[in-house]
Each structure stands twice: as C-alpha cells, then as structure tokens.
Amino acid sequence: MRMLLLAGAFAAPLVLAEPTARDVQDIHLRDFHTKGIVKKDAVAQDAVQRICTMTNDRPSAEVGKQIETDQMKTIAFPAELMGDWKRGEDIAQSGRGMTFTDTAGTPNGGSCYNCHQLAAKEISYGTLGPSLLGFGKTRGAGAETQKYVYGKIFNAKAYNACSQMPRLGFSGTLTEQQIKDLVAYLLDPASPVNQ
Secondary structure, three states: OOEEEEOOOOOOOEEEEOOOHHHHHHHHHHHOOOEOOEOHHHHOOOHHHHHHHHOOOOOOHHHHHHHHHHHHOOOOOOOOOOOOHHHHHHHHHOOOOOOOOOOOOOOOOOOHHHOOOOOOOOOOOOOOOOOOOOHHHHHOOOHHHHHHHHHHHHOHHHOOOOOOOOOOOOOOOOOHHHHHHHHHHHHOOOOHHHO
C-alpha cells in the first residue's frame, strides 16, 4: 500500500493511507443522491467493475477469461441482427438520455461519437475507442460480423473483460432495436460509415 506524506503547517508529518477502490465506492454512495430519473444505484459498481477497478483494468488471464465467459452468457442474440442504419446514425450521434432532467421513457442515445470516429463527414469525435470509419467495408456484413457487433455493443466485457466501452444493452441504456440499428449503421454498405 502506498502512503501519502503531507507536510507543511502540521507540527509533525501527517501520513494518510491512499484510498482503496472500496473507499472511493463508499464515498460515491455516501455523496450521490437520487435526483430525477437518476437513482443512487447508478454509481454502484457491480462485481465485474469492482474487479477491473481493483486490478487497474488488468485482471489475471484466468480471471479475465472467466469474466468474458460469464458476460457472454448475458447476451441474448435476436434472430435478426440488423435494423435501419438511418435510425442507427441518429442513435450514434445522440448524447441524450439518463440525465437528471430527462423524464422516464426518454429514448437514450448511444453517444458513440464521444469515443469513435464513425463517418468521414464528422469534424469532431473522440479517440478513446478505435475509428470505426469503413468498419463494414473492411470487415463485411456477414452473420458472424453482425453477431460480433451486436454482442460488443450489448456487453463489451464479453469480448474484453475490462473494456472501457459501456455495456449499452446489459445496462438497459439501449434497447434491442436501438442496438440492431447501430449494427446496421456500422455494417450497411449504404451507411455513411462505409462511404
């Protein structure tokens, strides 16, 4: 455990233990209050998130594989995996939803542009995630690719135990139809992603 040493106005140096992941979680739960549709459990980590936090996103290979196996079981793949790419584009570009001022039932956006480049016409996008420009053109739109994309959007931790990508379906942020529309946005040859 690292110790923090504070000196200065104190008569003797003050040594404080660095807060643990559990300490930080307890502070979040203590200080966060339900407001509007955002409930207190929004800041509570589940077991997978806790493991990733405690290992700085580097669990052992064995633990990581077990997380991925368990998370894969949470994905129910629908028979049809592709929806409408035009609706998918709207979802990918929307940062709406799940805020204090939203009303229950407000459709959430995917906020995909916050982390990914999606289409050539975009002038501003995040770089935390890989560029998805040309995704379908490069990988094709076959059944296995559709399944992978649907699963990755639904629960990214099924493919990478401590992925920074949100579990958009698992968390209930996006509906099955919204995820299918995003699959189409990434894979349909007519989509701006693939132009």
